[in-house]
Structure formats: C-alpha cells, structure tokens
Amino acid sequence: MTPAVEFATITWRNQPVRLEYQWVGVRDAQAPVMVFLHEGLGSVSMWRNFPDQLCQALGCRGLVYSRPGYGNSTPRAADDHWAPDFMHRQADEVLPAFLRAVGVHVQKQPLWLFGHSDGGSIALLYATHHPKALAGAIVVAPHILVEEVSIASIAQARNAYLETDLRQRLARHHADPDSAFWGWNDIWLDPGFRPWRIDDQLGRITCPLMAVQGVDDAYGTLEQIRGIARKVPQCELLELQACGHSPHKDQPDRLIAAVTHFFQRAVTAAGAVSPP
Secondary structure (H helix, E strand, O other): OOOOOEEEEEEEEEEEEEEEEEEOOOOOOOOOOEEEEEEOOOOOOHHHHHHHHHHHHHEEEEEEEEEOOOOOOOOOOOOOOOOOOOHHHHHHHHHHHHHHHOOOOOOOOOOOEEEEEEEEEHHHHHHHHHHEEEEEEEEEEOOOOOHHHHHHHHHHHHHHHOOOHHHHHHOOOOOOOOHHHHHHHHOOOHHHOOOOEHHHHHHHOOOOEEEEEEEOOOOOOOOHHHHHHHHHHOOOEEEEEEOOOOOOOOOOHHHHHHHHHHHHHHHHHHHOOOOO
16 A cells, blocks of 8 residues: 655744655554655655665664655745755755654754755754764765856756656646755856855764765766765765666665674664663
8 A cells, every 4th residue: 555645734934834755664653664765856755665665674674754845745836946055945844843743853863864956965964963863864865065067967957847748747747846956956057056066064974874876877987985985984885787877666675685794783882882
C-alpha cells in the first residue's frame, strides 16, 4: 500500500506555508528517523519508492517532504525570487519548523538526513549549524561551491524548459511547475550566486557523514565531495562509476547496500560509546 501524503503548516517569513509530507519505511515509533531532502527540482513523488526501500533496509522510519515551492506544498509567488542564502534558510528555518510541526523532537532522538543535490547542501548546512540534532547524514551529489559545469547544465535545463516538454513532465510532480523550476533556475543562474560556497563551514560537522557522487555527474565534479572529505575527517566517500547526478535512480541497489553498511557501523559505534 502506498503511504498516505499528509500536510503540515508552518509559519515562514511571517506567512503560513503548507508542506506535503509522507512517512515511509518501518512503522516502529521507536525506530530511528531519516529525513529526505530533495534536489532542486524534486518533490515527495519524484523520490518514487527509493526512501521506502532504503528505510526498510535500515529499519528506519522515513520522513519525506516537499520544500516550499515544490510538489503540492505552498507554491512560490511569481514575484518571489530566492536569494543566494536560500539553502541556509531551508536548513535553519524551514527544516526545524517542519520537524516541530510533525512532532519530531531532535532533543529526544537525534535524526538522520539523506539529502540529494541542493538537498545535500541543505543537509550539510543543518549538520554544521545543528550538530547535536543529528545522528548522521548521507549527502548525494551535494554542492559545496558553484562550478562552471553546474552553471552550464542548469542553463541547458532552462532551454529544455522553454523548448521541450520538460514543463509538462515536471507538472506530474509539482502543482505549480513554474514555481519549482524558476525558483531553482533563476537563483543558480544569477551572477550574484557565483561566489556561493560552504566548504569553509563544514569543519564544524561532528556526526558520521557519507558523501556520494556519480563520476558522470553533469551538475558537479568529484571536487564537490572530495572537498567535503578534506574538511570533515570522518567523512566516507563513495564515487560511483557509470553513474550520473542521481545515484538513487542510476544505481539504487549499490547505493542502498553502501548506505546500509555505513549506517550499521555508525549505529554500532554510537552504541559502544553510549553511557550505561
């Protein structure tokens, strides 16, 4: 049975914002919680069944949600343009408010994050700014700085949105595809976003961390995850051959196996140092 999609309302930028979300994975209320943070054009439905498959393998409860402007969450107004700090605001404002709204108390049980692309960057920022809230994180194809290959691919996406059926395909996953696409595309192609980088902040991450990237990723080079490892000594890297920007679609079985091994070792290590 497909898990039900629910809605939670938060207050963000002094406005009520409705967020769609879905619980997947095991039903044990005592199980660890893993929150999934989608890519720049993602949503609850665009993950398909990957979060459920991963959480079943891990024995986790999975919490999947669509950020403001995406999926069936409150759309972005046409005149509302993301600023260069948009991922910081998602990590520091939206995610904490959402967790409170759905009753996830990180003070009682630190959670896990699984972030893809922009969602991976948001996960890194949350891990940097809220270290005690996390038991661990997996980031897939994250961005820690702006590269020319990223800009070139995002410019190509803009042309595809204007000239092909990309808008119609995105409409299957977003109530307002223009909200999702232009919110993401405009800020990434804004010259004011070019200096954006977060590598200088990552040294404050203390939780177990795994960073994954496909060797054939059109949106970033391997420097994105190798740069994380230079700043975060405990970071484990997985570089996947014959894999593009979405390893959870290109090589889901290998990714699930690798994350399961990482997760089990992290949980075992945490248990070994827990007070009696």
